Amino acid sequence: MTATPNAxxxxxxxxxxxxxxxxxxxxxxxxxxxxxLAIATIGSVLEKIAAVIGAVSPDSMAAVTILxxxxxxxxxxxxxxxxWHGQTPGKRVLSLRVMDANGLxxxxxxxxxxxxxxxxxxxxxSYLVGGMAVLLTKRHxxxxxxxxxxxxxxxxRLALPDLMRLNLxxxxxxxxxxxxxxxxxxxxxxxxxxxxxYQSLLRRDELESDVKLEVFRLLADRFRALVKFPDEITAxxxxxxxxxxxxxxxxxxxxxxxxxxxx
Amino acid sequence: MILDLARFLNTERPYWEELNxxxxxIDRDRFERLTLQQVTRLEYLYQRTASALARLSTFxxxxxxxxxxxxxxxxxxxxxxxxxxxxxxxxPIHWFFKTFPRTFRKHSRAFxxxxxxxxxxxxFGWGVIAADSSAKSVILPFSQLLGSPTExxxxxxxxxxxxxxxxxxxxxxxxxTNNIRVSLLTFALGATWGLGTVIMxxxxxxxxxxxxxxxxxxxxxxxxxxxxxxxxVIEIPAILVxxxxxxxxxxxxxxxGESSTKRARLRSVLPDVxxxxxxxxxMLVWAGIVEAFVSQYHYPVLPYSxxxxxxxxxxxxxxxxxxxxxxx
Numbered sequence: 304m305t306a307t308p309n310a311x312x313x314x315x316x317x318x319x320x321x322x323x324x325x326x327x328x329x330x331x332x333x334x335x336x337x338x339x340l341a342i343a344t345i346g347s348v349l350e351k352i353a354a355v356i357g358a359v360s361p362d363s364m365a366a367v368t369i370l371x372x373x374x375x376x377x378x379x380x381x382x383x384x385x386x387w388h389g390q391t392p393g394k395r396v397l398s399l400r401v402m403d404a405n406g407l408x409x410x411x412x413x414x415x416x417x418x419x420x421x422x423x424x425x426x427x428x429s430y431l432v433g434g435m436a437v438l439l440t441k442r443h444x445x446x447x448x449x450x451x452x453x454x455x456x457x458x459x460r461l462a463l464p465d466l467m468r469l470n471l472x473x474x475x476x477x478x479x480x481x482x483x484x485x486x487x488x489x490x491x492x493x494x495x496x497x498x499x500x501y502q503s504l505l506r507r508d509e510l511e512s513d514v515k516l517e518v519f520r521l522l523a524d525r526f527r528a529l530v531k532f533p534d535e536i537t538a539x540x541x542x543x544x545x546x547x548x549x550x551x552x553x554x555x556x557x558x559x560x561x562x563x564x565x566x
Numbered sequence: 567m568i569l570d571l572a573r574f575l576n577t578e579r580p581y582w583e584e585l586n587x588x589x590x591x592i593d594r595d596r597f598e599r600l601t602l603q604q605v606t607r608l609e610y611l612y613q614r615t616a617s618a619l620a621r622l623s624t625f626x627x628x629x630x631x632x633x634x635x636x637x638x639x640x641x642x643x644x645x646x647x648x649x650x651x652x653x654x655x656x657x658p659i660h661w662f663f664k665t666f667p668r669t670f671r672k673h674s675r676a677f678x679x680x681x682x683x684x685x686x687x688x689x690f691g692w693g694v695i696a697a698d699s700s701a702k703s704v705i706l707p708f709s710q711l712l713g714s715p716t717e718x719x720x721x722x723x724x725x726x727x728x729x730x731x732x733x734x735x736x737x738x739x740x741x742x743t744n745n746i747r748v749s750l751l752t753f754a755l756g757a758t759w760g761l762g763t764v765i766m767x768x769x770x771x772x773x774x775x776x777x778x779x780x781x782x783x784x785x786x787x788x789x790x791x792x793x794x795x796x797x798x799v800i801e802i803p804a805i806l807v808x809x810x811x812x813x814x815x816x817x818x819x820x821x822x823g824e825s826s827t828k829r830a831r832l833r834s835v836l837p838d839v840x841x842x843x844x845x846x847x848x849m850l851v852w853a854g855i856v857e858a859f860v861s862q863y864h865y866p867v868l869p870y871s872x873x874x875x876x877x878x879x880x881x882x883x884x885x886x887x888x889x890x891x892x893x894x
Contacts, residue, residue, distance in 0.1 A: 315643055319616040320623070321636040366735035373743040386596045404829070408644050411656075412836040419843060422747070423754040423762070446757045450815065451836065452829050458637065498630065 311442055311454060313406040323406060325443045326399045326455040328434060335430065337393030338379065345375050380418040385411055400458045404442065413451040420447030476548045477536050485552050488530040492553045496525060500550045507543070519543040575631065578618050582638060585611035589641045612642040664892035666845040669838050670807065671889070673814050680767055680809035684802075687771020692779045694772075699783075705776045715784035722789075722864045734858050742854030745801060749808035749846050753815070753839070760816030767809045774802070792870035795877025797857035803884060804849035811842035849884075856880075 310322040349371040357364030383391040389401035389409050401417070403409050424433030424445045433445035442454050479485050503518055510518060523542035526549040537545065588608055592600070600608065619635040670677065694701050702712055710718075730737055748766075755762025781790040818831040826834075860873065 313640070313643070315616065315639075315647075317613070317616055317620075319620045319639060321619065321639045321643070323640055360735075362732050362735045365733070366739040369736065369739040369743055373746070388593055388596065402644065406640060406643050407647050410836075412840050415840050416836050419750060419840075420754050420757065422750040423757055446754075450757055450819075450832060452832055501630075 311404065311406075311456075315406075321406075323402060323454065323456045324458075326397075326457045328437045328443065330397050330399060330457065331437060331443075331455060332430075332434070334391070334393035334397045334399050337396055338391050341392045342375055342379055345379070346372055349375065377418070380421070381415050384409075384414045384418070389414075394455070398458050399455055401448075401453050402456050404444075404448075404452045404454045409453065413453055417447035417451035417453050420445075420450055423447075476551050477540065478532055478545075478548045478552060481532060481536060484530050484532055488526070488549060489552050491529045492526075492549070496522075497550065497553050500526075500546050500553075504543075504547060504550065516542070519546055522546045523549075574618075574621075578614070581611055581614050582618070582635070585615055585638060585642060589638070589645065592645060608642070609646055612639070612646045615639055615642065661841070661844070662848060665841055667888050667891040668893075669841040670810070670845065673810055673838065673842070676813035676817065677806060677810040679813055680806040683764055683767040683809070684771035684774070684806060687768035687773075688775035688778070689771075690768070691772035691775025691777075693775075695776045695779045696783070699780070702776060702780065705772060707773070711777055711780075715781045715786045715789075719786050719789045719864075723866070728863075730858065730862055737862075738854050738858035741857050742851050745804070745850045745854060746847055749805055749850060750843070752805060752808040753811045753843055753846075756812030756815030756839075757819065758816075759819055760813055763809050763812030763816065766812075767805070770805055788870045788874075789864065791877070792864060792868075792873040793861055796860045796873050796880070797853045798861075799877050799881040800849050800856065800884060801853035803888075804846040804853060807842055807846040807849065811839045811846070814842065815839050 309327075310324045312320055312322045314320045350368060353364045353368045353371065356367055380391055384401055387395065390399070394400060401409060401414070403413065421433070424430055424436070424447050426432045430445075433447070436445045436449070437443045440449070442448075444454060448454060478488070500522055503522060507515060519542040523545040526545060540548070585608070588604070588611065592598070615635060616639050619632065619639050622632050622635060691705060694705060706712060752763055752766040755766060778790065781787065814835050815832075818835040819828065821828060821831050824831055860868065860876065864870070864873075
C-alpha cells in the first residue's frame with residue numbers, strides 16, 4: 304500500500320492495483336456540518352419525546368434529555384457508520400466513505416474507536432486538532448483515523464462509459480488503409496487525448512457550430528501531429544471525421560476493424 | 567494485452583454490472599446475509615473484474631473505464647477480504663462479566679501505572695494543601711469545595727429539606743455524562759503517546775489529595791468517607807480504567823520492544839481498548855446513580871456507618887469482579 308498526495312494505492316494479493324481517492328478537508332468539514340444538523344434534528348425529536356415524559360415528571364424529562372443528547376452525540380457516528388458501511392448522512396450526501404486503510408472490510412471496533420477519539424479530535428473546539436491532522440498527514444487522517452487505521456475516501460458512483468454510443472465503426476475508416484501508420488497512431492496516442500476526443504464526440508450536439516468546428520480542428524491537429532497520414536488518404540475528411548477515425552483506431556483492433564468493414 | 571477494447575468491454579460489461587448490483591445490495595442492507603451461492607458468485611465476479619482491471623491497465627487509452635473498474639474492485643475487495651478475524655455476535659452479558667474483567671487483567675500493568683500516577687498526584691495535592699491551604703482556590707475546580715469543611719458538614723447535617731428534591735435524576739444524568747466525557751478524554755489522550763493521559767490522571771489525583779487533606783485536617787474523616795466511598799470506589803477505579811485504556815493505546819503507538827508494525831500493533835489492541843472504554847462507561851453509570859441517590863445524603867438521613875459499609879461492600883465486589891470474573 305502506498306499513499307500519493309490524493310489517493311491511497313492498494314495492491315491486492317492477486318497483484319491488481321487500485322487507488323482509493325482521499326477526501327479533502329473541505330468535503331469532510333461540510334459532511335460534519337450536515338451531520339451536526341442531523342444531530343440537532345434528532346435532538347429536537349428527542350426533546351418532543353422528553354416533553355411527554357415531562358408531563359409526568361419534569362426531573363425525568365431533564366434526565367432523559369441530558370442522557371439522550373449524550374447518547375446521540377456519542378452514538379450517531381458509530382451507529383450510522385456501522386449500518387451504512389462507513390457512511391453517515393453527511394458523508395453519504397458528499398459521497399464520502401470511511402474505509403480500512405488497507406482497503407479491507409471495516410470492523411465494528413475500528414468504527415467505534417475512530418468515533419470515540421473525537422474527544423481529542425474536537426479539541427480545543429471546532430475540530431481544530433482533527434482538522435490540522437487531516438491537513439498535515441499524508442493520508443488525510445485525523446487522530447481517530449490514525450488510531451483505528453481508517454481513511455476517508457471520496458467515492459463517486461462512476462458510470463461505465465458506453466463506447467458503443469459513438470458508433471465508431473458505422474462508416475469506412477480511410478486511415479486504416481495504411482496499417483503501419485494506424486498502428487503507430489495507436490501506439491503514440493495518449494489517454495488524455497483519447498478522453499478529450501471521446502468526450503467531444505459525445506457532446507458534439509451540445510456545442511455551437513462555430514465552437515464545434517474549432518474544437519474538432521484543434522483535436523484533429525493534435526492527432527495529425529502524432530502521425531502524418533498521406534494527403535490522398537485524408538483528403539476530403541472533415542476534422543470531426545478525422546477525430547472519429549483516429550479514435551476508432553485507438554479503441555479497436557485491426558482485425559475487428561477489418562471484419563466490420565467487410566460486413 | 568487487449569486487442570479489441572470495444573469487444574472486450576462488451577463481453578465483460580454484464581459481469582461488471584452484476585457485481586455493481588450485488589455490491590449495491592450489500593450496501594443497502596447491513597443485516598442481510600448472502601447465501602453461499604451468492605458469496606461464491608461475488609468472489610467469482612470480483613476475480614473476473616480484478617483481472618479485467620489488470621488487463622485494462624496495460625491499455626492506457628481508456629482511463630474512464632479503468633477508473634470505473636478501480637472503484638468497483640475497491641468496493642468488492644473490501645467485501646471479499648476479511649479484516650483479521652470474522653466479526654462475532656456481541657453478547658452484552660458475556661462481554662461485561664467475562665470479556666471486560668479478562669481484558670482488565672490482561673493489561674494490568676497499564677492499570678498499575680494509572681494507579682501510580684493518581685497516587686503521585688494525590689501526594690502532590692496533599693502536600694500543597696498541607697503546606698498552604700490558600701492554594702485550594704488554585705487547585706480545586708469546584709466552588710462548593712472551596713469553603714470550610716467543618717461549615718459544610720454542619721450545614722449538611724442540619725439541613726431540613728432535601729436540596730436535590732425533584733432533581734435527583736437530572737443531577738445523576740449530569741454526573742454520568744460529565745464523568746464519561748472526562749474519562750473518554752483521558753482514554754483518547756492516549757493518542758498523544760500517553761502524555762495527555764498522564765496529565766489527566768495526575769491532575770485527578772491532585773484534586774483527590776487536596777480534598778482529602780482539607781477534610782482530614784478539619785477532623786471530618788467520617789464525613790469524607792461517608793461522602794466519597796459510596797460512589798468514589800466505583801468512579802475512581804473507572805477513571806483509572808480510562809487511564810489504563812489510554813496507556814494500552816499509547817503502548818501500541820510507541821511499541822517499545824515490539825517487532826510488529828505500528829498499524830499491526832494498533833489493530834491488535836483496538837478490541838481491548840474498546841472493551842475497557844465500555845467497561846468504564848458502565849462503571850460510571852453506576853457511580854452517577856449512587857452519587858446522586860446515596861452519596862449526597864448524610865447523617866441523620868443516612869448514617870455514616872451505613873454509607874461507609876456500602877462503599878466497602880462495593881469495593882470488595884468490584885475487586886472480586888475485576889480479579890476473578892471470567893477466569894476459566
